[in-house]
Amino acid sequence: MTEGLIGQERPLVTISLRVNGEPVEAVIEPRELLLDFLRDRLGLMGAKRSCDTQVCGACTVLLDDLPVSACCTLAYEARGREVLTIEGLAQDGALHPLQQAFIEHTAVQCGFCTSGMILTARSLLQDHPRPTRQEIRHYLKGNLCRCTGYWNILKAVESVAGSGRQRGRVGEEAT
Amino acid sequence: MTASGSGIGRSVPRVDAREKVTGQARFAGDLKLPGMLHGKVLRSIYPHARILGVDVSKAEALPGVVAVLTGADLLDIDPYYGHSIKDRPLIAIDRVRFVGEPVAAVAAEDEATAEAALNLIEVEYEVLPAATTMQAALAEDAPLLHEVEKLRPGLFHGLGELRPQGNICYQHTIARGEVAEAFERADIVVEGEYTFPAVYQYAMEPHTAVAQWEGDQVTVWASCQHPYLVRAELADLFGLPVTDVRVIVPYVGGGFGSKSYTKMEPITVALARKARRPVRIANRVDEAMVTTRRHNMVCRMRTAASADGTLLARQVSLWLDTGAYADNGPRVVATAADAAPGPYRWESFHVDAYGVYTNRPPSGSYRAFGATHLQWIGESQVDEVARRAGIDRVEIRLCNLLRPGEEVRPGGKPLDADLVGDVRKIAEALDWDSPKPPGTGRGLGVGLLAAGARPVSTAIVRLQADGTALLLVSTTEMGQGARTVLSQLVSEELALPVERIKVPGGDTNVTPYDRSTGASRSTTLAGKAVQRAARQVRDELLAIAGEHWGVAPHALELRQGAVWYGGKSLTFPDLIHERFGFSGGEIIGHGTVRPEAGKGSYAAGPVFWEVCIGGAEVRVDPGTGRIHILKLVSVADVGHAVNPELVEAQEMGASMQGLGNALFEEMVFDEGQILNSTLLDYHVPTIEDLPDAFISRLVENEDGPGAYGIKGVGEGALAGVPAAVVNALADLGIKVNELPLTPERIWRALHASDVPQRQEPIFKENP
Ligand code: FES
Ligand code: FES
Numbered sequence: 001m002t003e004g005l006i007g008q009e010r011p012l013v014t015i016s017l018r019v020n021g022e023p024v025e026a027v028i029e030p031r032e033l034l035l036d037f038l039r040d041r042l043g044l045m046g047a048k049r050s051c052d053t054q055v056c057g058a059c060t061v062l063l064d065d066l067p068v069s070a071c072c073t074l075a076y077e078a079r080g081r082e083v084l085t086i087e088g089l090a091q092d093g094a095l096h097p098l099q100q101a102f103i104e105h106t107a108v109q110c111g112f113c114t115s116g117m118i119l120t121a122r123s124l125l126q127d128h129p130r131p132t133r134q135e136i137r138h139y140l141k142g143n144l145c146r147c148t149g150y151w152n153i154l155k156a157v158e159s160v161a162g163s164g165r166q167r168g169r170v171g172e173e174a175t
Numbered sequence: 176m177t178a179s180g181s182g183i184g185r186s187v188p189r190v191d192a193r194e195k196v197t198g199q200a201r202f203a204g205d206l207k208l209p210g211m212l213h214g215k216v217l218r219s220i221y222p223h224a225r226i227l228g229v230d231v232s233k234a235e236a237l238p239g240v241v242a243v244l245t246g247a248d249l250l251d252i253d254p255y256y257g258h259s260i261k262d263r264p265l266i267a268i269d270r271v272r273f274v275g276e277p278v279a280a281v282a283a284e285d286e287a288t289a290e291a292a293l294n295l296i297e298v299e300y301e302v303l304p305a306a307t308t309m310q311a312a313l314a315e316d317a318p319l320l321h322e323v324e325k326l327r328p329g330l331f332h333g334l335g336e337l338r339p340q341g342n343i344c345y346q347h348t349i350a351r352g353e354v355a356e357a358f359e360r361a362d363i364v365v366e367g368e369y370t371f372p373a374v375y376q377y378a379m380e381p382h383t384a385v386a387q388w389e390g391d392q393v394t395v396w397a398s399c400q401h402p403y404l405v406r407a408e409l410a411d412l413f414g415l416p417v418t419d420v421r422v423i424v425p426y427v428g429g430g431f432g433s434k435s436y437t438k439m440e441p442i443t444v445a446l447a448r449k450a451r452r453p454v455r456i457a458n459r460v461d462e463a464m465v466t467t468r469r470h471n472m473v474c475r476m477r478t479a480a481s482a483d484g485t486l487l488a489r490q491v492s493l494w495l496d497t498g499a500y501a502d503n504g505p506r507v508v509a510t511a512a513d514a515a516p517g518p519y520r521w522e523s524f525h526v527d528a529y530g531v532y533t534n535r536p537p538s539g540s541y542r543a544f545g546a547t548h549l550q551w552i553g554e555s556q557v558d559e560v561a562r563r564a565g566i567d568r569v570e571i572r573l574c575n576l577l578r579p580g581e582e583v584r585p586g587g588k589p590l591d592a593d594l595v596g597d598v599r600k601i602a603e604a605l606d607w608d609s610p611k612p613p614g615t616g617r618g619l620g621v622g623l624l625a626a627g628a629r630p631v632s633t634a635i636v637r638l639q640a641d642g643t644a645l646l647l648v649s650t651t652e653m654g655q656g657a658r659t660v661l662s663q664l665v666s667e668e669l670a671l672p673v674e675r676i677k678v679p680g681g682d683t684n685v686t687p688y689d690r691s692t693g694a695s696r697s698t699t700l701a702g703k704a705v706q707r708a709a710r711q712v713r714d715e716l717l718a719i720a721g722e723h724w725g726v727a728p729h730a731l732e733l734r735q736g737a738v739w740y741g742g743k744s745l746t747f748p749d750l751i752h753e754r755f756g757f758s759g760g761e762i763i764g765h766g767t768v769r770p771e772a773g774k775g776s777y778a779a780g781p782v783f784w785e786v787c788i789g790g791a792e793v794r795v796d797p798g799t800g801r802i803h804i805l806k807l808v809s810v811a812d813v814g815h816a817v818n819p820e821l822v823e824a825q826e827m828g829a830s831m832q833g834l835g836n837a838l839f840e841e842m843v844f845d846e847g848q849i850l851n852s853t854l855l856d857y858h859v860p861t862i863e864d865l866p867d868a869f870i871s872r873l874v875e876n877e878d879g880p881g882a883y884g885i886k887g888v889g890e891g892a893l894a895g896v897p898a899a900v901v902n903a904l905a906d907l908g909i910k911v912n913e914l915p916l917t918p919e920r921i922w923r924a925l926h927a928s929d930v931p932q933r934q935e936p937i938f939k940e941n942p
Contacts, residue, residue: 031287045205046198048428050379051460055854058379086198099196103188106820109828110654111195112379112428118196141863144854146379146429147654149831150862151869152824 015079019044020088028075034068035059037075038085046086046115050144057143060116061085067120067142086115089122097160098122105156109147117143121157131161182666183883186820187673189659191426191652200426203383203398204457211385212241212282214446214456215289217296218465219271219278222534222847223305223318226269226298229279233295239288242450243296244280249445256408258436260337260344260501261327263537265412265441271300272320272499273536274848275465280442282450305534307847309473309496312342312533320499320532330407334505344497345505345530347512349584352523357488358479365559366477369552369912372841373496374469376541377859378653380428381458382439382466386447392419393444398427400435400651401691402681408437409444417683424681427653431832432540433467434653435693436503461852468842469541470495470507470530472548476515478556484564486557486575491515491526493549495538502539504530510545513584513625513781514894517553518594519575534847540693542829546624546787546894547836551914554620554898558905568902569602572621579878583623588779591878591886592786594621597810601790604808604870611792615805616906619790620898626887627782627880628694630770633687634704636665638712638762642736642747644671646708649681649689650701654828655889656821657697661705663817664882668709669716670733671747687765695785695887698817699879700768706882707766715762719750783879783886786812789830789895791866793903800922802838802900804866809895811871814879814886825889826871833896835860839915 016025019042026041038044038061050058052071059070062084063077089096098118101107108114117140124131124139131139136157145153194200231243246254246268254264266277279296283289306312306320319342326337326344334345358364378398385396393413399405402422410417427434439456447454458466474493480486493511497504512528541547561571576594577583583590601619602608611617635647646665650657658678666673679686689701717728720738723745724731730740737744745753751760770777792806809826816822839858843850851857879886897914904911909924 039205044198045201048202048380049204049457050381050428051854053460053853053855056379086196090197095193095196102196103192106186106189106192106824108189108192108195109656109824110379110429111191111200111426112202112654114195115198137862137865141861144379144859144861146377146431146832146859147828148824149827149829149869150860150865151827154862154865 013076015076017078017081017083019083020085030074030076032075033071034061034073034075034078035070038070044085044087048112048115050112055144057116057120058113060119060143062119062123065123065126067123084119086119089118096122098156101156101160105152105159107148107152107156113143113145117145117153125161129161133158136161182663182673183817186818187659187663189656190662190673190678191658202380202426202428203385203396204380206385206396206425208385208387208453211453211455212284212450213286213289214280214282214443214454215286215293216277216442216456216462217279217293219267219274219276221271221300221302222274222307223303224271224300225303226267226271226278227301228299230297231279234281234292237288237292237295239284240281240292241284241452242282242446243292244446244449248449252413254412255327256412256437256441257501258329258331258404258408259334259503259505260332261329262321263500265445273465273534275536276499277442280446282446282454305847306342307534307844309494309531309533312531317342320534330411331404342532343529344501344532345508347509347528348526349512350525351521351585354488354490354523354525357523361479361487362482363480363560363563364477365556367912369474369476371472371548371914373471373538373844374541374836374840375464375842375857376431376433376467376469378429378431378433381460381463382434383455383457384439384443385453385455386444387453388447391415394421394423395440395444396423396425397440398434399424399438399440400427400430400653400693402649402651402683403688404691405437405440406683409440412441413444421682421684424651426680427651430651430653431542432544432693433463435540435691438466460854464842464849464852465536467502467539468536469544470497470504470538470548472496474549474552476552476556478560480560480564482564484561484566484571484574486519486521486560488521488523489516490524494529494531496533496535497530498533498535498537500537501530502537504538507538507540507544510625511548514546514549514622515553516584517557518577518583518621518623520577520581535844542832543624543787543890543893546622547897550620550622550787550894551898551901553622555901555905558618558902569598569607572598583784588781588784591783592812593876594786597621597786597788597812597874600810600872600874601788601808604872605790605792605806615792615794616903617792618899618902618906620788620895620902622787622894622898624785624787624891624894625781626694626785626890627696627700629690630700630768630777630782631688631690632700632704632768633689634701634708634766635687636705636708636712636764638747638751640748640751640759640761643675643677644669646676646678646705647686648678648701648705649683649686650697651681651692653692655825656818657692660698660817660821661702664702664705665709668706668713671736675736695889696782699782699881699885699887702885703881704766704768708764711764711766712762715764716747716750719754720745723753777880785887785891786810787891787894789833789892789899791896791899791903793900795904795907795909795921797925800918800920800925802916802921804834806868806870807834807866807896808870809892810874811888812874813888814881815875815877815883816873817885819873822873822888823871826892827869829889829892830869830896831860833893834864836893837897837900837914837916839917841915
């Protein structure tokens with residue numbers, strides 16, 4: 001709550017960081033959240049606000065390649081670091097393999113979870129290019145999706161991870 | 176003449192997928208208007224209180240605050256709304272009826288200032304006795320939520336006269352034959368009392384609305400499922416012709432019923448009116464929870480059968496907690512009543528269903544309402560009959576299920592599905608006839624949901640001079656894939672590739688009337704309107720081509736964006752040029768769906784019976800009571816799958832929500848206050864909650880009322896899951912009469928002999 005600041009001059013700080021490869025410098029209030037910084041100042045709307053309590057993952061962005069919940073991260077904490085948002089994932093119009101896989105496997109419905117889901121998966125595959133199904137499930141558990149029921153997301157990530165076996169219809173095989 | 180578009184029956188990728196994987200898809204909360212303010216809502220901290228005064232002077236004085244709205248600002252309008260019952264002020268006037276009810280709203284330059292201003296508003300309350308449970312609300316001396324003789328009908332009620340009885344706002348009865356006589360004759364009677372919890376839909380995008388006035392006209396960008404119904408209610412509230420209210424719906428981040436009808440739009444419009452600037456209000460999760468939820472329910476059911484397992488009669492009384500305001504409660508009550516008998520050939524049944532006002536947040540729609548409430552109860556009684564009669568649980572269904580063409584409920588549409596075939600498919604997917612691994616239980620549940628809402632939809636197809644088409648339709652894209660599927664229907668009719676068809680979002684100034692997006696209706700009803708619109712375009716193209724070649728239209732063929740006569744062809748741009756003698760112009764087709772009273776497939780309600788079916792194989796850890804789901808199976812009885820992968824995706828999503836509803840989702844209340852109002856405490860399924868295997872089967876009997884025999888899906892699987900899991904548990908000897916199936920409940924049921932169980936009935940007698 002900001003009651004303590006009412007009527008007072010709010011302190012400001014200058015931060016510089018890189019967002020999607022581009023240098024960014026801004027004067028911000030120290031309390032400013034990374035999510036608001038990205039959405040309101042930079043117009044990068046791909047990260048979404050849902051739970052606002054670091055549970056759902058809709059606001060996930062990568063900070064130095066690791067996923068963070070931008071709703072609970074101060075923009076100040078990103079100073080001097082590299083932020084990757086979903087807008088920065090495709091290279092020269094060519095989709096990242098995960099983006100392509102999400103399209104091909106119908107792993108997208110409303111799309112509200114999608115940015116965060118893809119970025120978390122990207123971080124997983126960077127560290128563990130061939131994760132097991134268990135590892136994928138474990139890594140993605142902080143990203144909620146209310147629409148898809150997760151099967152197609154799992155399939156999409158597995159297809160990129162190269163750990164997917166030949167299989168018939170969705171999820172027919174047991175783990 | 177033939178069209179060989181092959182637009183349908185193919186799993187083309189979603190037309191919105193690329194925008195969504197690149198973060199380009201825009202939702203209401205992504206919109207920024209010049210000068211837009213941020214709105215925040217001060218909410219009641221009491222379940223029931225009189226408002227003695229609201230002092231907003233300090234809040235108004237805070238720098239950055241532009242306007243503070245209270246009930247006192249609404250004296251020039253009739254501030255009550257509610258599509259079924261007009262019982263709800265858009266902001267509290269003199270009384271609050273639930274914890275979380277809006278009491279004031281602040282518009283400020285930024286969100287933090289608006290939030291800070293809320294703390295400066297002083298509200299003086301006189302606390303009133305509250306009825307925060309249905310038991311309390313139905314008690315003799317219960318405080319009344321709405322002390323009126325007659326409730327005011329909403330714009331879309333269709334409910335007849337509404338005389339509340341105490342706190343019962345709506346009652347619905349369906350009956351056939353004499354149940355008392357059947358119960359006397361019965362060899363087997365199964366009965367019980369059951370409870371279903373309040374559940375939160377959790378669309379990941381919380382309700383968001385942006386309102387902008389220009390003179391006496393208002394534009395609203397909203398995360399809403401039914402733009403035309405929202406427009407009508409806003410026009411009614413603010414005394415405007417509907418043409419002065421424009422509702423625009425960008426992509427919606429999940430609906431599941433939570434964004435059906437009018438939610439945060441009225442308060443946003445009123446705040447923008449006062450602030451004289453555009454205002455955005457975006458709910459947080461805890462606010463979304465008090466905006467709408469699933470009804471909790473108490474149900475008494477008994478089922479009569481003869482010794483050979485023939486089902487005879489069923490009697491049901493059920494009470495649904497609609498909270499402080501009716502919202503969609505009456506429809507939920509009626510749909511629950513329709514679902515209560517289940518899909519069987521009864522001699523007689525009697526269902527009394529009641530909607531009860533309480534001092535809790537209002538309840539409305541949530542995917543497969545009514546069916547989800549009732550199916551697990553009815554189906555567990557059918558299983559119990561089978562056990563007592565000594566017959567197989569699949570067999571009892573095959574014997575008693577309704578057949579196509581048989582009456583489901585008096586006066587309603589006869590059954591339009593092959594339930595016997597559907598049950599066989601579930602049984603097969605569960606390997607029903609093979610021995611179970613030790614320690615596992617199998618169960619299935621089948622039911623019907625009255626689907627389609629009202630059959631009123633329109634659509635426009637505009638074929639442009641370059642051979643691309645615009646499809647104007649007000650169906651909301653909320654994840655289900657409406658834009659993709661409706662494009663495919665145009666593609667099929669016009670032999671035009673899906674990529675050449677564009678579907679902009681709903682905009683009441685641009686896209687034509689559609690009653691709503693919900694009740695699994697869009698592919699069937701909006702789809703039918705789209706097909707008719709596309710056919711008009713097609714007919715005109717053929718007429719132009721026929722004239723050109725001097726032949727009858729049936730000699731022509733539509734293929735690859737052109738009309739063919741033998742080896743000769745004219746492309747769509749050629750034909751439009753021929754028509755207008757110019758390289759511009761367009762061909763417009765429109766399609767309408769209406770009830771077609773007295774004839775046609777939309778004459779008798781419901782539009783179709785959605786099949787709700789599921790199966791499960793489970794194991795239980797006896798030490799902890801935790802349920803492990805080995806396998807979930809669903810059957811999508813879809814009539815005709817326009818996009819099989821999207822159907823399957825709907826099934827998987829609905830099944831996972833069903834699993835959440837069955838296993839752990841419950842809004843916990845104490846004195847009307849939600850105790851678990853964050854997602855930290857309210858657990859929804861994560862990817863780790865996936866069952867080991869998920870199997871979905873498609874049934875395409877072309878028996879639906881839509882184009883090509885289409886009927887809707889997307890809800891039924893949700894209702895099927897709790898029923899299947901409950902029956903799989905009973906197969907292991909674990910009997911439950913309460914959801915969710917938390918480890919504690921299961922553990923207690925396992926240790927029933929050494930742990931005291933609930934003895935008292937929840938209601939001493941019928942109210
Ligand atoms: S909005 Fe940040 S984790 Fe949910
Ligand atoms: S696609 Fe809607 S929440 Fe994941």
